[in-house]
Amino acid sequence: MTGVFGMHPALWQLMQVRAAGRVQTMLQSLVQPRRLVVTILGVGLALIWLSNAILSIVFRESYPLETFRNATTLMFTFYATWHLVRASWQRPESAIEWTEVERNH
Secondary structure (H helix, E strand, C coil), X not given: CCCHHHCCHHHHHHHHHHHHHHHHHHHHXXXXXXXXXXXXXXXXXXXXXXXXXXXXXHHCCCCCHHXXXXXXXXXXXXXXXXXXXXXXXXXXXXXXXXXXXXXXX
């Protein structure tokens, strides 16, 4: 008998019970005043950073299309040149770079 993704339903139930236990343990550890203060401070700083990022995206000037085209052309040219230089000076042993585990199988 298989459930979702070919896994037995008991495994899904076990994963749900373990996840619920971890969430409960995490929430119980937040009851400690020191951790609660650090968590609130971290969440506050994350919200400030996210709001700054979102507002900078919303209110920035539109990027000129010609500048974008020039920048992407320059970046792709640099990327291709880097690969050519790398292939010229550091020639790999084979066309495909396998990891040690892949070579052993």
